[in-house]
Amino acid sequence: MTRLLEARGLDVLLGDYQVLWEARCAVAAGEIVALLGPNGAGKSTLMNSLSGLLRPRAGDVLFDGHAITGLPAHRRVSQGISHVLERRRLFPYLTVRQNVWLGAYAREARADRETQYQKMIELFPIISARANQLAHTLSGGEQQMVALARGLMSRPRLLMIDEPFLGLAPLIVEQLVEVIRRVNQDGVTILFIEQNVERALSIASRGYILESGRTILDGPSSELLHSAEVRRIFLGG
Amino acid sequence: MGFVYALIAAGLSLIFGLMEIVNFAHGEFLMVAMYVAFFAWALLKLDPLVSLPLAALLLGTLGFTVYHGIIRRVLDGPMLAQIFATFGLAVLLRSAAQFLFGVDFRTVSQPLLAGRVALGPVFIGVPQLAASVAALAAFVGLFLFLSRSETGLALQATAQDRHAAALMGIDTQRMFALGWAIGSACVGVAGGLLAMFFYIFPDVGTPFALLAYVTVALGGFGNVPATLAGGVLVGLVEAFGGLYLTPALKYSAVFALYLGVVLWRPQGLFGRF
Ligand SMILES: Nc1ncnc2c1ncn2[C@@H]1O[C@H](COP(=O)(O)OP(=O)(O)OP(=O)(O)O)[C@@H](O)[C@H]1O
Ligand SMILES: [Mg+2]
Numbered sequence: 001m002t003r004l005l006e007a008r009g010l011d012v013l014l015g016d017y018q019v020l021w022e023a024r025c026a027v028a029a030g031e032i033v034a035l036l037g038p039n040g041a042g043k044s045t046l047m048n049s050l051s052g053l054l055r056p057r058a059g060d061v062l063f064d065g066h067a068i069t070g071l072p073a074h075r076r077v078s079q080g081i082s083h084v085l086e087r088r089r090l091f092p093y094l095t096v097r098q099n100v101w102l103g104a105y106a107r108e109a110r111a112d113r114e115t116q117y118q119k120m121i122e123l124f125p126i127i128s129a130r131a132n133q134l135a136h137t138l139s140g141g142e143q144q145m146v147a148l149a150r151g152l153m154s155r156p157r158l159l160m161i162d163e164p165f166l167g168l169a170p171l172i173v174e175q176l177v178e179v180i181r182r183v184n185q186d187g188v189t190i191l192f193i194e195q196n197v198e199r200a201l202s203i204a205s206r207g208y209i210l211e212s213g214r215t216i217l218d219g220p221s222s223e224l225l226h227s228a229e230v231r232r233i234f235l236g237g
Numbered sequence: 238m239g240f241v242y243a244l245i246a247a248g249l250s251l252i253f254g255l256m257e258i259v260n261f262a263h264g265e266f267l268m269v270a271m272y273v274a275f276f277a278w279a280l281l282k283l284d285p286l287v288s289l290p291l292a293a294l295l296l297g298t299l300g301f302t303v304y305h306g307i308i309r310r311v312l313d314g315p316m317l318a319q320i321f322a323t324f325g326l327a328v329l330l331r332s333a334a335q336f337l338f339g340v341d342f343r344t345v346s347q348p349l350l351a352g353r354v355a356l357g358p359v360f361i362g363v364p365q366l367a368a369s370v371a372a373l374a375a376f377v378g379l380f381l382f383l384s385r386s387e388t389g390l391a392l393q394a395t396a397q398d399r400h401a402a403a404l405m406g407i408d409t410q411r412m413f414a415l416g417w418a419i420g421s422a423c424v425g426v427a428g429g430l431l432a433m434f435f436y437i438f439p440d441v442g443t444p445f446a447l448l449a450y451v452t453v454a455l456g457g458f459g460n461v462p463a464t465l466a467g468g469v470l471v472g473l474v475e476a477f478g479g480l481y482l483t484p485a486l487k488y489s490a491v492f493a494l495y496l497g498v499v500l501w502r503p504q505g506l507f508g509r510f
Contacts, residue, residue, distance in 0.1 A: 053400055077406035089401040091394045102394055105387070106406030154406065 003062070004029040004189050005050065005081075005158055010059035012042075012049050019045045022059070024215050025191075025208045027158065032180070032190045034200040034221075037210035038233060043193045044086050046210065047160050050191075051083035052076045063158075077106045082156035086163050086193075088147040092136035096127060096146050099135050103153025112155060120149040123179060141172035148176070152183065159183065161192040165199070177203055197234050201225050209233065238365065239472020240372035241427050245445055246452035246464040247379060248423030253458055254396045255416040258308065261323040264446025265330035266421055270296050270428020271437045272334065275343055278432075284349040285432040286367070292429035293422040300421025304414045312413075334439035342436040350433065368430035375426045376465055379419070383461060392416060444488075451495045457505030466506065470494070 005027040012020035019042045027033045037043050048054045052073035061069045090099050104113045121128045124145040165173045194200035201221035209217040249263050270292045277288035311318045350367050353360045383389040394402040395412040403409050456467030478490030
């Protein structure tokens with residue numbers, strides 16, 4: 001198993017408050033991996049440390065075998081890491097087209113911009129239908145599609161998505177799951193955060209479970225689904 | 238004059254929109270730009286209109302330097318530190334100007350453009366007219382840059398969500414520095430234009446800065462195109478206030494308008510908040 005991404009021993013502070021305690025996770029090339037945990041466990045904090053928005057106080061992040069722990073977020077994009085933030089976070093007063101277009105801002109991505117944009121339209125037809133609409137006027141589901149397209153414009157090797165299904169109708173969720181699978185089949189490794197254990201583990205082949213800032217459990221989806229520990233954390237029983 | 242106000246305000250608004258920092262030294266930047274134009278004329282025999290690129294360039298450099306030297310250091314600090322940083326800079330620049338150039342009023346005499354033309358029923362000075370046209374042109378240029386160019390889009394993206402922007406591969410620190418450079422260059426152009434017909438002295442920036450804050454607040458904070466509307470409105474109220482009330486009351490009219498709008502729509506006429 002060649003590891004595309006690996007994080008170990010991450011201690012991360014937000015202000016004076018330590019959120020992560022020796023958190024870890026690893027993703028192999030080609031995998032779909034889920035990051036699970038109750039509210040406030042530190043899932044987003046971990047992902048933000050992987051993309052470089054946060055700097056850990058201790059620990060290492062390795063991408064493709066190289067340490068990237070000190071690399072700022074904007075330079076990790078060119079390495080092949082893409083991160084779709086919690087709650088979509090589109091640029092509200094830019095158009096859909098401008099939002100998606102900016103996904104390929106990094107110099108390495110600019111050459112393929114037009115072809116990649118066409119691919120995104122194929123994947124999400126709403127992009128061409130709403131091209132000139134301001135992003136903040138879209139519905140939640142539409143925003144998530146645009147956010148995913150924007151994240152894929154840089155042709156990443158690793159796509160990290162923070163709670164892609166939050167607040168969306170079942171039909172839209174199904175569509176998005178379909179897209180995520182397709183993207184993965186095209187060779188993009190995926191790490192995503194999701195609160196719903198069953199849903200998460202039906203999409204992912206492996207999962208990591210965070211509780212109070214610590215990685216307490218990891219393994220294949222089938223194992224986690226039947227683990228008593230998982231039942232304790234998520235069902236309170 | 239409205240267009241010149243709009244240009245000064247656009248610089249202020251750009252910086253605020255980008256990083257939620259009000260540059261309290263904005264008026265002093267304008268004063269520096271006017272002295273640049275004055276000395277280019279006094280020492281190099283360059284008309285302010287000719288030295289305009291020089292003023293823009295020098296002020297842009299000043300903005301860039303101020304960002305890297307001061308602002309970057311207080312960015313994560315408390316709000317009060319940010320206020321004192323730019324306020325302190327304002328005091329420093331004004332005292333330095335008093336010390337170096339004295340408190341005398343200076344003017345650029347025998348400018349390239351002079352005289353008056355009739356514009357319908359009103360007469361307007363040729364330099365004032367030229368300043369308006371040039372300021373409008375600079376404003377349109379700024380608008381096109383922000384809305385059409387790759388870098389302009391990256392600036393807007395950084396202003397709207399700096400974390401999401403960083404994840405696009407945008408170097409947000411660079412955008413902040415660029416925003417300060419461009420915002421200050423706007424003041425450079427405005428100062429050069431004002432130097433054609435306005436007295437130059439260390440405190441000259443203060444009333445203009447005050448009008449710029451009003452203009453920005455009228456249009457809506459952080460919304461650059463809206464500052465054009467704000468600037469034109471302030472210019473018109475000032476002009477008609479001077480015409481129909483007494484000239485001494487024209488600024489009262491502007492501030493009355495400001496109070497009215499703020500009470501009625503605190504986010505500004507075109508504000509987004
Ligand atoms: N700016 C901050 N300062 C201090 N503590 C914070 C800050 N932001 C978040 N926290 C705390 O850090 C902890 C982890 O937050 P994080 O957002 O990583 O959790 P999460 O697992 O993503 O939760 P959720 O499922 O609700 O998204 C929480 O206890 C939260 O209260
Ligand atoms: Mg979260």
